[in-house]
Amino acid sequence: QVQLQESGPGLVKPSQTLSLTCTVSGGSISSGSYYWSWIRQPAGKGLEWIGRIYTSGSTNYNPSLKSRVTISVDTSKNQFSLKLSSVTAADTAVYYCARERGGDYYDSTGRGYYYYYMDVWGKGTTVTVSS
Amino acid sequence: SYVLTQPPSVSVAPGKTARITCGGNNIGSKSVHWYQQKPGQAPVLVIYYDSDRPSGIPERFSGSNSGNTATLTISRVEAGDEADYYCQVWDSSSDHFVVFGGGTKLTVL
Numbered sequence: 467q468v469q470l471q472e473s474g475p476g477l478v479k480p481s482q483t484l485s486l487t488c489t490v491s492g493g494s495i496s497s498g499s500y501y502w503s504w505i506r507q508p509a510g511k512g513l514e515w516i517g518r519i520y521t522s523g524s525t526n527y528n529p530s531l532k533s534r535v536t537i538s539v540d541t542s543k544n545q546f547s548l549k550l551s552s553v554t555a556a557d558t559a560v561y562y563c564a565r566e567r568g569g570d571y572y573d574s575t576g577r578g579y580y581y582y583y584m585d586v587w588g589k590g591t592t593v594t595v596s597s
Numbered sequence: 598s599y600v601l602t603q604p605p606s607v608s609v610a611p612g613k614t615a616r617i618t619c620g621g622n623n624i625g626s627k628s629v630h631w632y633q634q635k636p637g638q639a640p641v642l643v644i645y646y647d648s649d650r651p652s653g654i655p656e657r658f659s660g661s662n663s664g665n666t667a668t669l670t671i672s673r674v675e676a677g678d679e680a681d682y683y684c685q686v687w688d689s690s691s692d693h694f695v696v697f698g699g700g701t702k703l704t705v706l
Binding site: 503505512513514515517518526527528529532562566568569571573579580581582583584585587588589590 | 598626627628630632634638639640641642645646651683685686687689692693694695696697698699700
């Protein structure tokens, strides 16, 4: 049973870089066709997808955060990481890491589509941006 | 970017059926996934690929998707179903990324 655990500083100063790590246990981060994702949730608000990485190093980012986000993977440590630069109070949130999986399907015209969803989540870690 | 619209709240009596909608432009052409989140906990996947249930999710949870609306249906609602529910799709129209709906608070009366 794969489990994910977030770790990192709970307090970050404004304008600095938020850094979090997600450790994968119960399975290899390199096995299977999975992406590894970061999602965040400000207190009392909804979920916001930050981005994801494949073990090949290929990444996708939320366009609204793309300029400030870097996600990397360390397969030797079975970990992947998030860096969010130039943080402000608006970046205060619970940050989750998750395993993302998907597939493809075809509509009635034969056009192909991809789908992805998060099937395993970490418990989340709270990060507060404050001086 | 693609927008998913959910009602902020839905209320239902125990034993009745709850229906939570997720609206989006031609969402029927996308694959929709649903998550349940209880206070202080991480989200849990309850429906994927429109209507499939992960192992361990009760058959009371079902999903459908057509036209501009996807629906999560919870039959024979129990007090333990009270939670926030989020729909989610993969937006490949421009930038490729995951989109969540704003979430719906299900209250069991």
